[in-house]
Amino acid sequence: MAPRVLISDSLSPTAVQIFKDRGVEVDYQPNLGKDKEKLAEIIGNYDGLAIRSATKVTAKLLEKATRLKVVGRAGIGVDNVEIPAATAKGIIVMNTPFGNSITTAEHAIALMFALAREIPAADASTQAGKWEKNKFMGVEITAKTLGVIGCGNIGGIVADRAVGLKMRVIAFDPFLSPERAIEIGVEKVELEELLRRADFITLHTPLTEKTRNILSAEAIAKCKKGVRIINCARGGLVDEVALRAALDSGHVAGAAFDVFVEEPATTNPLFGHPNVVCTPHLGASTTEAQENVALQVAEQMADYLVKGAVSNALNMPSITAEEAPRLTPFVKLAEMIGSFAGQLTDTDITGIRLEYEGDVATMNTRALTAAALTGVLKPQLETVNMVSAPAVAKERGLGVEEVRREEQGTFDSVFRLTVKTAKQERSVAGTVFADGKPRIVEIKGIQMDAEFQPSMLYVTNKDKPGFIGRLGTLLGDAGINIATFALGRQAAGEDAIALVAIDGAVDADLLDKVQALPNVVQAKRLRF
Ligand SMILES: NC(=O)C1=CN([C@@H]2O[C@H](COP(=O)(O)OP(=O)(O)OC[C@H]3O[C@@H](n4cnc5c(N)ncnc54)[C@H](O)[C@@H]3O)[C@@H](O)[C@H]2O)C=CC1
C-alpha cells in the first residue's frame, strides 16, 4: 500500500507533485492546521504529516496518530512540534534547515530599514494625502552598531548583509566559535555588552527555555537609549509588555516584529504604537524560499517513507538514500540480534555492548545501534522503534558501549551484541550473507549457523548423547514440524546450544517438557 501524507498548512504545489511522482498519496488541506479537532479526527489515516508553523503537533494530537511515521516541517523552527512526544512514539521529526534562511535574513534587513526610515507610517500618511514631509525624520544605518542575538545560519546571513551596509556588527551567541566570528566579520561579545552598545538589535535564536524572554524588562532597561529592536525569529524571545512600556517611555525608539507570543496575532501589546512595524510571520514568505522548503520537505519525507533514507531529522541519525540499500539488511540484522538477546534476557539489563567488525564497522553504526537497541527493548516495550530506542535506553540508564574494528575475520562483517545483567553477560553475533539474509553465527562464544525464522526454540544443554533424538521425538509427538535444526557446542561433552526453527508455536506446556528433558539447562521460545 502506498504511504499517505497529509499536508495541513499552506505549501507550494511543488510538494504535492513531488509526493505524487515518488509514489506517495497526498492530501493537501492547507487550512487544516488551524482546526485542531478536525486534524485529530483524521490524523490516524496518515503515515506522514507535512506542516509549516500553523499546525501544532502536540502530544495529544500524536496520541491519535496511530500510523504516523514522520512529521516534516517545511521550514526551520520546530517549536510547534512536541519532539519528545514524537520520539516516544517513534515518529521522526525533520525540518529543512537552510531553505528559507536567506529569505528570513532579508526580511530582518527589510524591517531594519522600515524602522530606520519609518517607511510603513510614511507610506500610510502619504497615501492618505497628508504629505507630512517634516514628520518623518529617519536615522542612517551606516556606521551604526547592529547587535545580533543568535548568530547561526540566519543571524550569520544578517551579519554578512549588515557588514555590506557598512554597519559594525557585534554578536552574542555562546556557540559561535571565534574563527566563525572572524569569518563573518562580527565581534563576539557577551549579552550585557551587546545590550549596552547596540543601536539596532536583531534576534535569531530558536525559542527554548534558555532564550524565552532573553530580552526581558531587565535586559531592555540595560539597552542603549534609542535602541531599535527587530524580531524575525520567534514570539516569546522578547517580553512584549515590557517592550511596549519601553516604547511608551521613549527608551526604545522602535520595534519591528514578524513573530508574536500568540499567533495568529489579532491583538498584541505592541499594536498601535507609532514606532512599531509588524508583519504576520512573513519571514519565510518568498516564492523562492517556499519553493525550496516545499521541494525539500517532500523529497525528504518521500525518501523516508519509500526508501528508508533519513535526512535533517531532529530525533534520529541520518541515513542517506545512497547508503540505505547497503545498510538496510544490517539494520534488520542488528534489530534481530538485539531481539534475540532481548528475548533471552529475563532480568534487568544493566548495559549493552555493540561490536562492529569488518565492513560493517565502516557503515553508519549510529543507525545500526538504534536498530539493535530497538530489538533489545521490544520484548518489553512493544512500541519502541529506531527513533525512540536510544532515548528510551538512556532514560532507563542502560550503558551503551560501541566498539568498531575494521579488520575482517572469517566473515566480511560481524555484528556482536552483548547484554549485561547483574548475573551475567550474554553475547549473540550475526552477519549478512550475499543473499541479503541475516544469520546468527555465534551465541555465547559458541559458533553456529542459523537463519532467523518466525518461530524458534532455543535450548542450552550439556552435550550428551541422546538429547537431539529426545527433543525431535518430543516435538514430533506434539505434531510440530522442525524446519531447520542448528547446533553448536563449546567442546565435546560441554555446553551446547540448539536453535530449532519450527512450523507453528510451542505452547507453555510443551516448553516445560523440553525444559524437563535430561541435560537441558534452559529452553526458550523466540519469535521474529
Ligand atoms: N520569521 C520566520 O518566518 C522565520 C523564523 N525563523 C526562526 O529563526 C530561528 C533561527 O534560525 P537559524 O538561524 O536557521 O537557526 P540556527 O540553529 O542556525 O541558529 C540559531 C543560533 O542561535 C544560537 N543560540 C542558541 N541558544 C542561544 C542563546 N541562549 N543565546 C544566544 N544564542 C543562542 C545558536 O548557537 C545558533 O547559532 C529559528 O529557530 C526560527 O525560530 C526561521 C525561519 C523563518
Ligand SMILES: O=C(O)C(=O)COP(=O)(O)O
Ligand atoms: O521556518 C521557520 O522557522 C518559520 O518560522 C517559517 O514559518 P512559516 O513556514 O512561514 O509558517
